[in-house]
Amino acid sequence: xxxxxxxxxxxxxxxxxxxxxxxxxxxxxxxxxxxxxxxxxxxxxxxxxxxxxxxxxxxxxxxxxxxxxxxxxxxxxxxxxxxxxxxxxxxxxxxxxxxxxxxxxxxxxxxxxxxxxxxxxxxxxxxxxxxxxxxxxxxxxxxxxxxxxxxxxxxxxxxxxxxxxxxxxxxxxxxxxxxxxxxxxxxxxxxxxxxxxxxxxxxxxxxxxxxxxxxxxxxxxxxxxxxxxxxxxxxxxxxxxxxxxxxxxxxxxxxxxxxxxxxxxxxxxxxxxxxxxxxxxxxxxxxxxxxxxxxxxxxxxxxxxxxxxxxxxxxxxxxxxxxxxxxxxxxxxxxxxxxxxxxxxxxxxxxxxxxxxxxxxxxxxxxxxxxxxxxxxxxxxxxxxxxxxxxxxxxxxxxxxxxxxxxxxxxxxxxxxxxxxxxxxxxxxxxxxxxxxxxxxxxxxxxxxxxxxxxxxxxxxxxxxxxxxxxxxxxxxxxxxxxxxxxxxxxxxxxxxx
Amino acid sequence: xxxxxxxxxxxxxxxxxxxxxxxxxxxxxxxxxxxxxxxxxxxxxxxxxxxxxxxxxxxxxxxxxxxxxxxxxxxxxxxxxxxxxxxxxxxxxxxxxxxxxxxxxxxxxxxxxxxxxxxxxxxxxxxxxxxxxxxxxxxxxxxxxxxxxxxxxxxxxxxxxxxxxxxxxxxxxxxxxxxxxxxxxxxxxxxxxxxxxxxxxxxxxxxxxxxxxxxxxxxxxxxxxxxxxxxxxxxxxxxxxxxxxxxxxxxxxxxxxxxxxxxxxxxxxxxxxxxxxxxxxxxxxxxxxxxxxxxxxxxxxxxxxxxxxxxxxxxxxxxxxxxxxxxxxxxxxxxxxxxxxxxxxxxxxxxxxxxxxxxxxxxxxxxxxxxxxxxxxxxxxxxxxxxxxxxxxxxxxxxxxxxxxxxxxxxxxxxxxxxxxxxxxxxxxxxxxxxxxxxxxxxxxxxxxxxxxxxxxxxxxxxxxxxxxxxxxxxxxxxxxxxxxxxxxxxxxxx
Numbered sequence: 005x006x007x008x009x010x011x012x013x014x015x016x017x018x019x020x021x022x023x024x025x026x027x028x029x030x031x032x033x034x035x036x037x038x039x040x041x042x043x044x045x046x047x048x049x050x051x052x053x054x055x056x057x058x059x060x061x062x063x064x065x066x067x068x069x070x071x072x073x074x075x076x077x078x079x080x081x082x083x084x085x086x087x088x089x090x091x092x093x094x095x096x097x098x099x100x101x102x103x104x105x106x107x108x109x110x111x112x113x114x115x116x117x118x119x120x121x122x123x124x125x126x127x128x129x130x131x132x133x134x135x136x137x138x139x140x141x142x143x144x145x146x147x148x149x150x151x152x153x154x155x156x157x158x159x160x161x162x163x164x165x166x167x168x169x170x171x172x173x174x175x176x177x178x179x180x181x182x183x184x185x186x187x188x189x190x191x192x193x194x195x196x197x198x199x200x201x202x203x204x205x206x207x208x209x210x211x212x213x214x215x216x217x218x219x220x221x222x223x224x225x226x227x228x229x230x231x232x233x234x235x236x237x238x239x240x241x242x243x244x245x246x247x248x249x250x251x252x253x254x255x256x257x258x259x260x261x262x263x264x265x266x267x268x269x270x271x272x273x274x275x276x277x278x279x280x281x282x283x284x285x286x287x288x289x290x291x292x293x294x295x296x297x298x299x300x301x302x303x304x305x306x307x308x309x310x311x312x313x314x315x316x317x318x319x320x321x322x323x324x325x326x327x328x329x330x331x332x333x334x335x336x337x338x339x340x341x342x343x344x345x346x347x348x349x350x351x352x353x354x355x356x357x358x359x360x361x362x363x364x365x366x367x368x369x370x371x372x373x374x375x376x377x378x379x380x381x382x383x384x385x386x387x388x389x390x391x392x393x394x395x396x397x398x399x400x401x402x403x404x405x406x407x408x409x410x411x412x413x414x415x416x417x418x419x420x421x422x423x424x425x426x427x428x429x430x431x432x433x434x435x436x437x438x439x440x441x442x443x444x445x446x447x448x449x450x451x452x453x454x455x456x457x458x459x460x461x462x463x464x465x466x467x468x469x470x471x472x473x474x475x476x477x478x479x480x481x482x483x484x485x486x487x488x489x490x491x492x493x494x495x496x497x498x499x500x501x502x
Numbered sequence: 503x504x505x506x507x508x509x510x511x512x513x514x515x516x517x518x519x520x521x522x523x524x525x526x527x528x529x530x531x532x533x534x535x536x537x538x539x540x541x542x543x544x545x546x547x548x549x550x551x552x553x554x555x556x557x558x559x560x561x562x563x564x565x566x567x568x569x570x571x572x573x574x575x576x577x578x579x580x581x582x583x584x585x586x587x588x589x590x591x592x593x594x595x596x597x598x599x600x601x602x603x604x605x606x607x608x609x610x611x612x613x614x615x616x617x618x619x620x621x622x623x624x625x626x627x628x629x630x631x632x633x634x635x636x637x638x639x640x641x642x643x644x645x646x647x648x649x650x651x652x653x654x655x656x657x658x659x660x661x662x663x664x665x666x667x668x669x670x671x672x673x674x675x676x677x678x679x680x681x682x683x684x685x686x687x688x689x690x691x692x693x694x695x696x697x698x699x700x701x702x703x704x705x706x707x708x709x710x711x712x713x714x715x716x717x718x719x720x721x722x723x724x725x726x727x728x729x730x731x732x733x734x735x736x737x738x739x740x741x742x743x744x745x746x747x748x749x750x751x752x753x754x755x756x757x758x759x760x761x762x763x764x765x766x767x768x769x770x771x772x773x774x775x776x777x778x779x780x781x782x783x784x785x786x787x788x789x790x791x792x793x794x795x796x797x798x799x800x801x802x803x804x805x806x807x808x809x810x811x812x813x814x815x816x817x818x819x820x821x822x823x824x825x826x827x828x829x830x831x832x833x834x835x836x837x838x839x840x841x842x843x844x845x846x847x848x849x850x851x852x853x854x855x856x857x858x859x860x861x862x863x864x865x866x867x868x869x870x871x872x873x874x875x876x877x878x879x880x881x882x883x884x885x886x887x888x889x890x891x892x893x894x895x896x897x898x899x900x901x902x903x904x905x906x907x908x909x910x911x912x913x914x915x916x917x918x919x920x921x922x923x924x925x926x927x928x929x930x931x932x933x934x935x936x937x938x939x940x941x942x943x944x945x946x947x948x949x950x951x952x953x954x955x956x957x958x959x960x961x962x963x964x965x966x967x968x969x970x971x972x973x974x975x976x977x978x979x980x981x982x983x984x985x986x987x988x989x990x991x992x993x994x995x996x997x
Contacts, residue, residue: 051603055824057596058583058605058702060737090820092867094844101823153828283867285876288708288817290738 014247015212019169025202032137032161033061045154053159055099067161070193075112088287097140107284110134119179129168174236186311189336211246222258238263341387348398391425400428413437441488449482506665510722524573528555540642542661546620547587558615571616577670580621583702592626592636595832595851605702622657626853628706631922632915635855644991649909652685654678659686669717675710676933677926683941684904684960691723695936696741699734705821707814720977724748752978757791760897766803767902775947779959780903783944806931812879819863890935894966904941904960939964943986
C-alpha cells in the first residue's frame with residue numbers, strides 16, 4: 005500500500021453508501037413476500053406495497069433484528085431507541101410519495117471495520133447503518149410510448165450502510181467491500197449479491213490537493229457498479245481523472261457518474277446539482293423502536309464467528325496459508341462445508357491416533373479449493389447442493405494421506421462422489437483403483453523387474469539416473485499401475501543399493 | 503311500522519324475535535336514503551347490502567346467539583375503505599376508486615354481519631368543519647336544510663339525525679365527529695387515539711385520526727365501542743389495553759364523580775344561549791351527584807389551534823402524496839411527460855382545501871422551517887398532553903360545550919376563512935392530546951339569524967386517555983335524566 009504521508013501528493017478521499025437487501029421472508033412494512041428472484045412483475049405486492057388509501061406500515065421485526073445484528077458485527081453503537089422518518093419525493097417506483105427511512109436516529113452508528121490490505125490492517129469508519137424500504141423498478145419497453153412499474157422490489161427491507169471517507173484507493177475499497185459482504189453473509193442478514201442487486205454500492209470519490217487537510221468541496225458519486233472488481237476499477241479511474249483535472253488547476257464538477265463496463269470508464273450521468281428537499285419528519289404511523297439491554301445482549305450472543313476470527317483460527321489451529329484462508333473465507337458456504345469436513349477428520353483422528361490431523365486438514369482445504377471449487381463453479385451450485393457429503397469427503401482425504409489411493413485415482417473417485425455421491429471405498433472397489441502399498445507385493449514385483457532388466461540395473465549402478473525412472477515404470481507396469489509410487493521409489497532404491 | 507330512531511338494542515330485539523327481517527330493515531332504510539334530499543350519501547351499495555342482509559337473515563334463522571350488529575343496517579363515512587364498494591374521500595381524485603380491501607373497522611362489523619347500506623358524504627379528505635368542501639356537494643342539516651350539518655363527518659351525522667340509518671361510522675382529527683354530532687343533535691364518540699384501528703381509514707393527520715361512531719344514545723355508542731375498539735396488528739399505533747365491557751358497566755348515579763369545568767372552554771364571544779344551555783346541562787350533572795371542580799387549561803386554550811394548524815397540514819401534505827395518478831385514482835388526460843402526470847392529475851383531482859393544506863404542510867416541513875414550526879409544535883403538543891394529564895389527576899372527566907355555536911347557514915364557512923379554526927377550537931386541544939370524548943344532545947336554541955328555527959346544542963364530555971368508560975358513564979347518566987337525544991327533526995316536512 006502506498007503511504008500518503010507527504011504533503012506533495014494528491015490524496016484520494018473515498019466513502020461508500022451501500023444498500024443491502026435484507027433476507028427477510030416478508031417486506032419491511034407489509035406481509036407481502038420478499039423474493040429477489042421473482043421474475044413475474046407485480047407478483048409480490050399487496051395493498052400496503054401499492055400504497056392503497058388507508059393502508060398503514062407495520063415494521064418487520066426480523067428486519068430490525070438483522071439490521072441490529074449487522075450493526076453489532078460492525079462494532080456500531082446501538083442506542084436504546086430509534087425511529088423511522090418519512091423522506092418525500094415523487095417517482096413512479098415510490099408508491100406512497102415518500103420512503104420510510106431513518107433520518108436522525110439510525111439503528112446503529114459510529115462503528116468501524118478493520119480490513120487487511122497488503123498485509124496491513126486498515127480501519128474504515130462506519131458512520132451509520134439505517135433501515136429503510138426499497139423502491140420498485142421503472143421499466144421502459146423499447147420503442148413504446150409509455151413506461152411500466154414493477155413493484156416486486158418496492159417495500160423490501162434495505163439496510164443502508166454509510167462509511168466515513170476513510171478509503172484511499174481502489175484496492176482498499178475492494179478489500180472493504182469484500183469483508184463487509186462476508187460479514188453480512190456470515191451473520192445471515194443477506195445474500196449480498198452485487199450482480200443480483202441484493203447488495204449495491206455507490207462510492208463517493210474526491211481527491212485532495214497536496215497539503216489540503218480538509219475534505220474537498222466537491223465529490224463524485226459513481227453508480228451502476230455491479231461487482232467488486234468494477235468498484236475497484238471505477239475508483240481508480242476516477243482518482244486518475246480527478247487528479248489530472250486538479251493538476252491542470254481545475255476543480256472537478258460535483259457530478260453523478262455511471263460506470264461503463266464495456267469501455268472501462270466512468271461517464272457523467274447527471275451534472276445538475278439537484279437541491280432535493282426531502283421534508284423529513286418522524287413517521288407518525290410507527291411507534292419509536294426500543295432496544296432493551298436484554299434484547300441487545302441476546303443479539304450479541306447470536307453473532308456467529310465472524311470472518312476475522314475464522315481467519316485467525318484457520319491460521320493458528322489448522323496452519324493454512326493466507327491465500328487458502330482468504331479463498332475459503334470469501335465463499336461462506338464452502339467454509340462451512342470445509343469445517344464440517346474438519347470435524348469428520350477429527351473423528352477419524354480420534355479413532356486412529358496414527359493419523360496426521362493437520363496433514364488431513366490441509367489436504368481437505370486443498371481439495372475444497374481445487375477440484376471441489378472447480379466442479380461447484382462449473383455447475384454454479386453451493387457445496388450443500390452437491391451429493392458429496394463431508395463424511396465421505398473426509399474419508400477420501402484420509403485414504404489419500406494413508407496412501408491407499410493415488411492422487412490421480414482420487415480425482416477419478418472424487419468426480420464420481422461429486423456426481424452421484426457414495427462412499428469412496430466402494431467407488432474405489434467398483435473402479436478397481438486400490439493402490440498397492442504393501443511392501444512384500446511391491447518387493448516381489450521389483451525382484452521380477454530387476455531380474456528381467458540386467459542392463460538397466462547395471463546402467464543405474466554406473467551412475468545413469470535415467471535408468472531408475474525406467475525401472476520404476478516397469479515395476480508400476482508389473483503392478484498394473486496401482487503401485488504406490490513412494491513405496492516403489494523407496495524399495496527400488498534400497499534394492500539397487502544392495 | 504316506523505323503524506326510525508330505534509336504538510340498536512331495540513333493533514337487535516326485533517331481529518332476534520324475527521318481528522322483522524334484516525332484508526326488510528335494509529329495504530326500509532334504503533328507501534329512506536333514496537327519498538332523502540340531504541345529500542348525505544355519496545354511494546349507496548344496494549346490491550351488496552341486500553346480499554349481506556339475506557346472509558344475516560340466514561344466520562339469525564340458524565340456532566344460537568346472534569352478534570349484536572347482525573342484520574342491522576349501518577353507513578360508513580366515505581373515508582373507510584370498503585372492499586368492492588367505491589370509496590372516494592369525497593374527492594374527485596378518488597372518484598373511480600374501488601378498494602381491494604376492507605378497513606379493520608369494516609371487517610369487524612362484517613364479522614358481526616352488520617349490513618352496509620352506503621358511504622356517507624364528508625368534507626373532502628375530511629378537511630373541513632362544515633361538510634361543504636365535498637366534491638359531491640354539501641350535506642344539508644335535517645333540522646334546517648339551509649344549514650350545514652357540520653363536518654367533516656357531515657353525511658354520517660345528517661343520515662343518523664334524519665333517521666336514514668340507525669348508526670354510522672365517523673372519524674375525527676380535530677372536531678370532525680363532535681362538531682357534526684352537536685350541529686345535528688346526535689351522539690358521537692371520538693375515541694382515544696389508538697383505541698380504534700386506523701387501518702383502512704384514508705389518512706388525514708396520522709397522529710390525530712380517530713375512527714369512531716354516531717348513534718342515538720350513549721348506550722348505543724358503548725355497545726359500538728365494544729365492537730370497534732381493540733389492538734390491531736395492522737395498526738402499530740393501536741393500544742394493547744383490553745377493551746372493557748363498556749355497556750355492562752354503565753351507571754346511573756354520578757355520586758363521587760368529579761367533573762372538571764375549565765373556564766377556557768367558555769369563550770368570550772361565543773353564543774350566549776349555547777353557553778347557558780351547557781351550564782344548564784352541567785347543573786343537571788351536579789344534580790345527579792357529580793362534584794364540579796374548577797380546572798384550568800391555559801396552554802391548551804392558547805396554543806392548541808396553532809399547534810394543530812402546523813401538525814395537521816404537515817401530516818396531510820405527506821399523506822396525500824400517494825395520490826399521484828400512477829396506480830389508481832384520477833389521472834390526467836393531458837400529460838406530455840411524467841411531471842405533468844403528477845402536476846395535472848393532482849391539480850385536477852384535489853379540491854381547494856386539500857391544496858391549501860398540502861401547500862401549508864409542504865412549507866412547514868421544508869428545510870429550514872422544520873425546526874421552527876413542526877419540531878416546535880410537537881414540543882408544545884407535549885406540553886398540552888402534560889396539561890391534560892395534570893387536570894385528569896384532579897377530575898374524572900371534563901365537560902364543555904362541543905361547539906361555540908349552533909349550525910350556521912350553508913355558505914357561511916366559505917365566506918369565513920377562520921370558520922374551522924373557531925368552530926373546532928373546543929375540540930382540537932383534546933384531539934392533540936389523543937383523548938376520548940363524546941358529544942351528547944343537551945338542548946336547543948334559536949338560530950341567531952333566524953329565531954324561529956330551533957337548533958341542537960351538544961355537550962362534550964372529555965376523558966383521560968383510555969377513559970372511554972368514564973365518559974360513557976357520565977353521558978349515560980345524563981341521558982337517563984334528560985330526553986334531548988330523543989328529539990328528532992321532522993325530516994319529511996322539514997324546511
